[in-house]
Every structure is written in structure tokens, then in C-alpha cells.
Amino acid sequence: MAPESDRTAGPLYRRVAEDLRQAITSGRYGPAGQLPTEAELARHYDVSRGTLRQALAILRTDGLVTSRRGTRRVVLGTARVQSFSEMLSFTQWARSIGQEPGGLLHSLVRRPADSIECEQLRLESGAEVYAAVRLRTLAGTPVMVEHTSYPARVGSLVAELPFDAVSHSDKLRQHGIYFADAQHVIDVVPADARDAKLLSCRRGSSLLRERRRTTDSNGIPVEWSQDHYLPGTVAFSVHNSHASSSLSRHARRSR
Amino acid sequence: MAPESDRTAGPLYRRVAEDLRQAITSGRYGPAGQLPTEAELARHYDVSRGTLRQALAILRTDGLVTSRRGTRRVVLGTARVQSFSEMLSFTQWARSIGQEPGGLLHSLVRRPADSIECEQLRLESGAEVYAAVRLRTLAGTPVMVEHTSYPARVGSLVAELPFDAVSHSDKLRQHGIYFADAQHVIDVVPADARDAKLLSCRRGSSLLRERRRTTDSNGIPVEWSQDHYLPGTVAFSVHNSHASSSLSRHARRSR
DNA sequence: CAGTGGTCTAGACCACCAT
């Protein structure tokens, strides 16, 4: 294939996708320009059309290009989607945006799982979890309180970490705990007493909440987390298209 | 192919995907069970492995099954992802969850676009937009205030609609305006005076905000909307995996 | 080691768009 796309390792279609992403975000085809034909691109990269289409599918999902039968692909924008890993790890995310992450472990206890944890972590009632509460900071400023529950198998590893450890997901990966899938639910919730104390906000004031259940590659839950962000500190962004959507909106019970 | 999957129209891989989705959510393989081999499934449906893999890719994106080299696919859960159309249209969404949607047009004006609208709708400075403010209700209860701006081309159609029209996207589709891509940003924002009045909440209280830019199949913006939800009424849900992610988290400017 | 999903190829035909 063309020399400019040999830079990184991994499957061919990913290298092609990265090269195309670079070309698009650098403006080679203009802000709303047309891409060359699939046949032309395949010839250029010296790959089959199937492989090229795998590459384009990535850019399609990221919202970088359109795709429509009968017409050439059009540049949609310069979306900068984060990797799965960056989305899960506060530490990796912070560093990827050039900010210095900080963490303060407020508490870490081992106790029987409550009913919500049993359901989310698929545990038998009575099983034990490790429940951690951490304050997260960006450049020293409090941003988020993280309530995370781990099943015993995972939690025992977390418990061995030093109190001032910044990244936990790194450590877990070293012990063979891989995160593969996550389901996120985003809404608004009032601050409880602990949130208020750690974040220096009024009790009952609104926080942006992200609830997240992460599973490994076998579908076994490895983490259940409720992250409470101070308003105005972060926003969540999702791309969506006729071709693929993993986003939905839920009605919550009226109280 | 097998008779049970001839029900719907459309491409073969979609019909296979829907049949498999049905099989999985009905529990045929168990809550965390293994799927048959790709080869077996392809034989069962009498399709090529490539087509079968297209079907499985859909279920993968929806978070229904895992996929990992060397092992069979495992049932992850029974995620119920909404269609793109349901995600965009309040009316379609409400009906899909069995609730009766209502709408009250608060104002609809034609005026020059402000700087944010120019950027979001890719308009020349000075171009005109139609700006609508609508109160949305579920079963008669106020849920959300929608601030939507349309470029003139689209807005002139919206302006022709009766004041009590519930669904606008239906009408636009009839006039050849198709929604193809959307970018969503979700965060928390204080209620302004108008929000407070329409939603009967205190001014300055927190609302869940969804900002959305929708484009047609040529990448041309057709809608820019800021939806302000009362806390506790809705939540947004996204699935995410090592294989594909269209989700990211942004830091907002500190004020 | 055998089984399984991941990657890649080469070619065919079709549906849709613009002209």
C-alpha cells in the first residue's frame, strides 16, 4: 500500500482509515468536499474494495463522512471521537486533552452487594463487592465524584493499589482484567451529602450523572460506576446516523 | 433462507439480524450463553459468511453480543436501542414507548442568524433562520423545552405547519428533507426565564440539555436544536465497545 | 492441537443518483 499509511501497526483497514482520517481532517478534500471513488481509493492504497469499505465504515461511524448510494462520499466534519479506553478511564481522558488528572480516594470498603449492585454486576445476593469513592480533579480543581463497585475478583486487585494511585484501569489490565463493552446512562441527579462535601457544592444541587456498567470480553461485569460531575465541567458527545445508532433516550419514572 | 426471517423487507443481512435479535432477546441462547458458530449460522440462514457477519455487526454495535477472536460470541444483554428516527423525533420516541406526546408552539420567528447558528448551520453571516420554541409534553405533563433553528430553506416549510402540529419531522420528510446524521452534546444548564415559565420550575435551576445538529445526506445542516429537559424525566443511554465507539467526553471552559 | 472469529481478496449484480 502507499507508504504514508504504513505508520502504525494493526490491521490493514485500520491503517487505511487512519491515513484517510488524516487526509480528511487536514482538509485535503475541503470542508464539505467529495471523496474519490471507492475504486480509486482502493487502487491508491492497493487494497481490495472490501478492505477499503471497512476503513470507510470507521469514518462513517465517527461522523467524518456520509455515505449514500449513487453519490460519492462527502466530508461531514472533523469529529474527534475518543477511543473506548479514553472514554472509560478518567486518567487517560484527562491526559488526552492535555490536562493533569488527580485522584483522592475517599473510601474503599468491602461489603455485601446491595440489590442494584447485584443486578448490575450479575452477582448472587449476598456476594461481596469492593466499593470505592474517589474525588477526581483536573489541574487540582474538583470535577467529579466517582462511586465505583467492583466484584470481589476485581476489587481485591484494586484494594492492593496505593491510596494515591491515579489510574486503576492500567493496573487492572496488567492483571488480565480487560474492559471490552460499556453501557452508559446519562442524566441529572441531586448532590447527596458526600457529593456536596467533596465537590464544595450545595447539598441537593444538580449534578450531571453518568452511570456505567463495564464488562469484559466474555460479557462478565467488571465494574459498575456512578460518576457525578459538577455542572459546567464536562459534556458528553455522541454521533448518530441513519446507518448506525447506539444511542437512545429513556423516560424515567415520575415520582 | 429459513422461513422465519422472511417477515420484513430490506437487505438480507438486516433480515438475518432481526431474526437473530429476536432469537437472542427471546432467550434462546440464555442470558450469557454462546451463539452457534458463524459457519453454522450462515448455513442455517443459507447466506454467505460475509452477509452473516454484517448481521452480527449490527447486534455487536447494539451491545447484544460480544465478539472475540478464538471464542464463540456470547450474549451480552437485551439492549433496546432506538432507531435514528426515534432518537431525533420527540413524537416518534414518545409513541415508541407507549406515551402520548404533546406539543405547544410558544413562538416561531424569522430573523437573522446569530453567530452560533451561523456556525452550526453553516450559514453566511446575515442569513436568515426560523427559530421555534416549543413546549413538549408526555401525557399532558411538561417535560422539555425545545429551541430549534432551521435554515430558511427548511424553516419556510415548518412555518406552514398548523400551530398545533405535533410532529414536524414527518412533514419535512414529505417535502424531501431527510435527516441522515446527527451530533449530540449532553450536559447541564441553568433554566432561563422562558424555561422556568414553560416548565414551571425555578429560574436558574438545573436542566438536562441536549444540543443537536442534524444534517441531510449531503452533509448540509437542516436543524440545530437545544432541548432542555426537566431533571428526572429522561435519561440518555449509549453503548460503547472496544470494537466501536462514537462517544466522547469534553471539558468545558471554566468560567 | 483443533476450533473460531478476524482479515483480506476478486468478482458479480443491483439500486439509486445525476445528467
Next chain:
DNA sequence: TGGTGGTCTAGACCACTGG
């Protein structure tokens, strides 16, 4: 009507998992 992306096929080889 010609160009383009969407769909589908048949086959090959590889990387990884698990016994």
C-alpha cells in the same frame, strides 16, 4: 444512461483461545 455505493458470494489465510 453511466457512475457510484450497497449487497452478496466463495474462498483463503491468519491470530487467538482453550483444552
